[in-house]
Amino acid sequence: MKIFTTKNALQQHLQQLRQQGSSIGYVATMGALHDGHLSLLAQAKQQADVTICSIFVNPTQFNDPADLERYPRPIAADTAKLERAECDILFNPPVGEMYAGNENWHLDIGPLEHLLEGEFRPGHYQGVTQVVFKLFDIIQPNLAFFGQKDYQQVMVIRKMVQLLNLPVKVIMCPILRETDGLAMSSRNIHLSTADHEHALVLWQALNRAKSYFEEGMPIAQIEEKAAAMISHEPGTQLEYFTLADGDTLEHAEPHSTSIVALVAARVGSTRLIDNVIIR
Ligand code: AMP
Numbered sequence: 098m099k100i101f102t103t104k105n106a107l108q109q110h111l112q113q114l115r116q117q118g119s120s121i122g123y124v125a126t127m128g129a130l131h132d133g134h135l136s137l138l139a140q141a142k143q144q145a146d147v148t149i150c151s152i153f154v155n156p157t158q159f160n161d162p163a164d165l166e167r168y169p170r171p172i173a174a175d176t177a178k179l180e181r182a183e184c185d186i187l188f189n190p191p192v193g194e195m196y197a198g199n200e201n202w203h204l205d206i207g208p209l210e211h212l213l214e215g216e217f218r219p220g221h222y223q224g225v226t227q228v229v230f231k232l233f234d235i236i237q238p239n240l241a242f243f244g245q246k247d248y249q250q251v252m253v254i255r256k257m258v259q260l261l262n263l264p265v266k267v268i269m270c271p272i273l274r275e276t277d278g279l280a281m282s283s284r285n286i287h288l289s290t291a292d293h294e295h296a297l298v299l300w301q302a303l304n305r306a307k308s309y310f311e312e313g314m315p316i317a318q319i320e321e322k323a324a325a326m327i328s329h330e331p332g333t334q335l336e337y338f339t340l341a342d343g344d345t346l347e348h349a350e351p352h353s354t355s356i357v358a359l360v361a362a363r364v365g366s367t368r369l370i371d372n373v374i375i376r
Pocket of ligand 1: 125126127128132133134136137242243244245246247270271272273274280281282283
């Protein structure tokens with residue numbers, strides 16, 4: 098695996114590969130890699146000639162400085178995992194390589210910006226679009242693989258790609274879970290054994306919501322029951338549980354053609370998100 102920390106060296110290398118006619122499959126991450134990340138890489142390997150993974154903990158998407166500070170950064174272990182997974186290129190730039198001081202950035206992505214995650218993490222999606230735009234601009238991938246785990250993020254990035262007419266195809270990949278159902282996440286290492294047990298209620302509530310929906314229960318009642326289930330679990334603090342339109346993420350209507358149930362909650366001191374596609 099080739100490792101780059103500067104844009105220039107990476108771009109020179111990618112330029113050569115493009116000239117040879119290779120397609121480029123890209124996986125953007127913040128590191129602390131787990132099997133969920135590696136499943137995106139596996140998809141990329143299947144669909145593109147050359148795979149590139151970036152590890153960059155992007156400061157502009159963190160609205161909580163303490164969260165940024167404690168975000169795990171096990172770069173040696175991550176590099177070894179990518180080597181084993183036969184990733185072709187790792188791009189691991191320092192912050193100064195990506196940002197020249199404070200930069201102005203605002204992209205009007207419409208209501209998606211302030212819904213759900215946007216409401217609880219103000220500014221988050223401006224930081225996400227800012228860094229993903231820069232990374233797409235440097236790498237110019239043909240295909241970019243993102244996880245359904247961050248469902249709203251996929252919608253936001255697709256919106257940006259459409260608005261700016263970027264020549265990249267965004268592919269959404271399924272959520273990888275622990276055997277007990279907990280969605281894999283870099284933040285799970287902050288969960289104590291008890292927190293981990295409590296966190297299972299998220300997946301259980303999402304599944305329950307799916308069954309209720311299939312039984313014909315009204316949407317508002319499903320949300321109420323799922324929220325109550327999570328709120329009753331010790332150590333958890335619910336932020337939202339909602340059934341949303343799978344395209345707009347506005348509140349779902351019974352006739353919405355695609356519906357996704359999304360949840361965010363704090364478990365202990367860790368904020369977790371998860372979702373399930375219901376229709
Ligand atoms: P992150 O490092 O958390 O920014 O995640 C990098 C990419 O991996 C994003 O596209 C995530 O949606 C995706 N991802 C994170 N967790 C999972 C998971 N459990 N299963 C599949 N993809 C995931």
